[in-house]
Amino acid sequence: MTADGDDEDVSRRWLIRALVGLGIGIPIAVEATTFLGLLSSRLGGGDSGTEAPATTTASGTGIGEELLPATAPADTLADAFVQVADDAWRFEATVTVANTTDGPYTLKLGAVTTGSGSRVDGGHSSGRVPPGESRTFTGAWPLPAGETPATLDVTGVRHADGGEETTRTVRLGDVPVRG
Amino acid sequence: MTYVDDYPKAAKLVRWHFGVAFLALALGGAFGLLQALYRTGHFRSLLPINATEYYTVLTGHGVLLALVFTTFFICGLFVWATTSSLDRPLASARLARVGFVSMLVGTVLAAVAILNGFAPGLPFESADVLYTFYAPLKAHPAFYVGAALLVVGSWILGAVYFLTYREWRTDNPDARIPLQTFMVLTTFIMWYLSSIGVAVEVVVFLIPWSLGWIGHVDPLLTRSLFWYFGHPVVYFWLLPGYLAWYTLLPKFAGGRLFSDPLARVVFVLFVLLSTPVGFHHQYLDPGIADGFKFIAMTNTMMLLLPSLLTAFTVVASLEHGARQRGGDGYLSWLRALPWGEPAFAGCALAGLMFAAGGFSGMINAGMNINYLIHNTLWVPGHFHLTVGTAFALTAMAVSYWLVPQLTGKRLRHRRIASVQPYVWFVGMTLMSNAMHRGGLAGLPRRTAEPLFRDTGAAAFDPVFGSIAEIQFQIAAGATLLVVALGMFLLVMLGTWLSRANVAQLSVNGHIPEPLSGPDDSPRVLDNLWLWTGIAVLLVVIAYGLPLWSMVADGLLQPGAAPIPV
Amino acid sequence: MEIHRFERAWLVAALVLIVAFVGTIVYGAVGAGVAMVDDSGGTVDATEPTTSPNFDDPGVYRTGDGEYDVYVLARQFSFAPGSGSPITVPAGSNVTFHVASADVTHGFNLVGTNVNTMVIPGQVSELTVSFDDPATYRLACHEYCGAAHHDMEGTVEVVPRDQFNASEVTDA
Numbered sequence: 001m002t003a004d005g006d007d008e009d010v011s012r013r014w015l016i017r018a019l020v021g022l023g024i025g026i027p028i029a030v031e032a033t034t035f036l037g038l039l040s041s042r043l044g045g046g047d048s049g050t051e052a053p054a055t056t057t058a059s060g061t062g063i064g065e066e067l068l069p070a071t072a073p074a075d076t077l078a079d080a081f082v083q084v085a086d087d088a089w090r091f092e093a094t095v096t097v098a099n100t101t102d103g104p105y106t107l108k109l110g111a112v113t114t115g116s117g118s119r120v121d122g123g124h125s126s127g128r129v130p131p132g133e134s135r136t137f138t139g140a141w142p143l144p145a146g147e148t149p150a151t152l153d154v155t156g157v158r159h160a161d162g163g164e165e166t167t168r169t170v171r172l173g174d175v176p177v178r179g
Numbered sequence: 180m181t182y183v184d185d186y187p188k189a190a191k192l193v194r195w196h197f198g199v200a201f202l203a204l205a206l207g208g209a210f211g212l213l214q215a216l217y218r219t220g221h222f223r224s225l226l227p228i229n230a231t232e233y234y235t236v237l238t239g240h241g242v243l244l245a246l247v248f249t250t251f252f253i254c255g256l257f258v259w260a261t262t263s264s265l266d267r268p269l270a271s272a273r274l275a276r277v278g279f280v281s282m283l284v285g286t287v288l289a290a291v292a293i294l295n296g297f298a299p300g301l302p303f304e305s306a307d308v309l310y311t312f313y314a315p316l317k318a319h320p321a322f323y324v325g326a327a328l329l330v331v332g333s334w335i336l337g338a339v340y341f342l343t344y345r346e347w348r349t350d351n352p353d354a355r356i357p358l359q360t361f362m363v364l365t366t367f368i369m370w371y372l373s374s375i376g377v378a379v380e381v382v383v384f385l386i387p388w389s390l391g392w393i394g395h396v397d398p399l400l401t402r403s404l405f406w407y408f409g410h411p412v413v414y415f416w417l418l419p420g421y422l423a424w425y426t427l428l429p430k431f432a433g434g435r436l437f438s439d440p441l442a443r444v445v446f447v448l449f450v451l452l453s454t455p456v457g458f459h460h461q462y463l464d465p466g467i468a469d470g471f472k473f474i475a476m477t478n479t480m481m482l483l484l485p486s487l488l489t490a491f492t493v494v495a496s497l498e499h500g501a502r503q504r505g506g507d508g509y510l511s512w513l514r515a516l517p518w519g520e521p522a523f524a525g526c527a528l529a530g531l532m533f534a535a536g537g538f539s540g541m542i543n544a545g546m547n548i549n550y551l552i553h554n555t556l557w558v559p560g561h562f563h564l565t566v567g568t569a570f571a572l573t574a575m576a577v578s579y580w581l582v583p584q585l586t587g588k589r590l591r592h593r594r595i596a597s598v599q600p601y602v603w604f605v606g607m608t609l610m611s612n613a614m615h616r617g618g619l620a621g622l623p624r625r626t627a628e629p630l631f632r633d634t635g636a637a638a639f640d641p642v643f644g645s646i647a648e649i650q651f652q653i654a655a656g657a658t659l660l661v662v663a664l665g666m667f668l669l670v671m672l673g674t675w676l677s678r679a680n681v682a683q684l685s686v687n688g689h690i691p692e693p694l695s696g697p698d699d700s701p702r703v704l705d706n707l708w709l710w711t712g713i714a715v716l717l718v719v720i721a722y723g724l725p726l727w728s729m730v731a732d733g734l735l736q737p738g739a740a741p742i743p744v
Numbered sequence: 745m746e747i748h749r750f751e752r753a754w755l756v757a758a759l760v761l762i763v764a765f766v767g768t769i770v771y772g773a774v775g776a777g778v779a780m781v782d783d784s785g786g787t788v789d790a791t792e793p794t795t796s797p798n799f800d801d802p803g804v805y806r807t808g809d810g811e812y813d814v815y816v817l818a819r820q821f822s823f824a825p826g827s828g829s830p831i832t833v834p835a836g837s838n839v840t841f842h843v844a845s846a847d848v849t850h851g852f853n854l855v856g857t858n859v860n861t862m863v864i865p866g867q868v869s870e871l872t873v874s875f876d877d878p879a880t881y882r883l884a885c886h887e888y889c890g891a892a893h894h895d896m897e898g899t900v901e902v903v904p905r906d907q908f909n910a911s912e913v914t915d916a
Contacts, residue, residue: 012519015519015594015597015598016518016597019519019524019601020518020601023528023604023605024528024601024604026605027608030609031535031608034612034616034643037642037643038642041643042642059899060633062829062830062899063828064829080828081822084821084891115632145231146229146230146231146892148632148895150632150633171633172633173828173899174633174828174895174897174899175828176823176824176827177820177822177892177895177896178819178821179819179820179847179890179891230892230894231891231892234888234893237888307891309888313848315790315847315849316889316890397790397866398790398864399867402849437748438751440745462780462781463861463862463869464861464867465781465782465783465863465864465867465869466783466785466787466867469780473773476766476769480765481762483761484758484759484762487754487758487761488754488755488758491750491751491754492751495748495751545765545768545769545772546769546773547772547773547776547858548768548769548772550859550860551860553886554853554860554886555853555886620856621855622855623886625886625893626888626894627894628895629894631882631884638881639855639856695746699746700745732787737788737789737790737865738791738866739790739791739848739865740791742847742848742890744890744891
């Protein structure tokens, strides 16, 4: 066997050692870490295992909830859905404004921003709602296909107080999708 | 003499099968990377698909890998195994070609329908129904016709194996069936018995329904017929892997198979038990009484036995081989094995990974435990260990050894081939480990967007690690897998396209005799009719009543109209 | 047939393991009392489940003290109730979900829990769950059901008893 052949054998042996070492060693390390991690969370945390996953983020505004809790009149999101279509999707929101105050009140729905970041402008309004009355109206926004609404710009105007406006970018809860 | 010289027609047939299989593997594998990156939210803006097209990719990935790659590779491998172990040419190469063409035409039909998801201008309409195609989701009829042609083609190839065996039997009335042929025949007995389910589902129900000839089908019945087939199909994938581990791996290791009789026992057990277990895929389905689910559970647990027996025999054979090579000690004989040889390393690593996959499968089989992981990411975590490694990596390893004998060309890029199984193994460990953990946390499978729209990952509580880390690990593992796939394809292409060698190949088809041969086993093991009969009986027991109760209220009731995707 | 003594030992160990696994499941069934979803939910019309009682008005129904039936209709791509506004039940109650589909096969899973079932058109999935403590669970459809499958989600809120608005619940 020539010296070159020896060198090739040696480098081949080192290649194989590296292959097996890393190739089997990394998986063993990954699995061992997982196993120890599972064990320690069981022994350390002492989880009962049946605990519900804590939802650490408060969820957005859902159907039946108020869009502008800060204003006295109740502006309730009566219904919301996204209608699926082949080319563009459509977001519809129905809002009921119950004006329990002494002065007229207008609720305006503005732009919608989707989960993917697209912004769709809109301008839907309840019109001036006289004191003591209720009004329900629906706004619709075309959305790029496949995208769902994440936030909605809402403005409430209290005309009696010189047109004082309350604006909020409402984070929407998961809006139901219709096929 | 090399196989291609001894059996040129059969070698050509195997090359065709492997060629289609590798094409399907390449495309299906590429789809897999697209999926992994998309759903884990990495580089989404760079990917050429949107959320809806994700389901086209998912359908393509499942069909190309779990149905096309597997079936073509297995049928090709079995052509080689039958001719080589019976030492005679196929009874009818023409009939075999008919089978191949049926499978190929079926594949093209289904593939074109699926690709409509990206290119609506193609003939047929889309088939974004995933590889399980549950009604009432409806694909274009071409998809179902394609699936039927693929299955029927495999039946024809099976007939060729049996005809060849029958010819051999006439010339060898008293001999024991050579082990590889025994494995081919038993695998196909199981395949015929099990694929009847999906054939009935597709031909009797889904094709007429998708053409509008019948208005409704019963989704529970069609789903149950699919899973009647859907579990044994994994043994259709596994048993060829076992053929390699039992008959080839000992040779790769430099030794001999520990026990031929035990191998026969294992295959007989699979003939009996593979099909009467399908309800373990439907543990959480309504409309099926829990007694039937319990029977499926006990039968499934019994299936652990042949695999555990295989583990023993394979490791014993490896140990024998290692000691022949000079290894000694309790465990240090492992070092004497040829880890640098790609065919050996691929099979050995695939077997090791299968052990893990088998145990995660036991969790799936655990009826009430199944509640925790059904349809979560745990399930793909499991089956990427089994079909994705035990089958796929073994197929690649065997190809390193067999393709030179099919082409008469030396294996090229040997160094890459040596490294490839290890890259696959590491990539799969990363991806599957993360998928299992993600599934336990509740991440769903089969979805373009596993996180909730509003609250994101907050609802998922991994016991160890974070969702972000799990998703990154999946993407990293998938990337390594595609790299390994690329390495395999490079080696295959390089070998296939190289010039035929005047020099001898470095591999040969000689398989040494087992340490304990077939004559040490009871003849009844070779009684294929007996085992077929018992298998049919077990299927009738497991499926007779439940299927009866589904059709008792009407074959097509409760009937659902098609809902095109 | 000669069986090596190690092989025999391995065979016995394998059988013991299998029996142990089956035993674990049997314990889960009869000891811990985890029932499987089965055919007790009955059937409905596969295309018009709303023709069946309570699916025409899905929601929370009170059937007894601390006992509730929740009828959920799953359709492409939302749960009614559940999507948009959550399904609300009080803590310390036993809730039986009855879930049906109006179109294709869906999944119904409170993620991170064992409340998990398939929703197959024509069949009703019946699942009884004890909710002991207040919590918010997210509901996912985990069976591919079409182009917007990934948007199909909902919420189940288990609220403290004193916060539960019983007037919004129909008596069954």
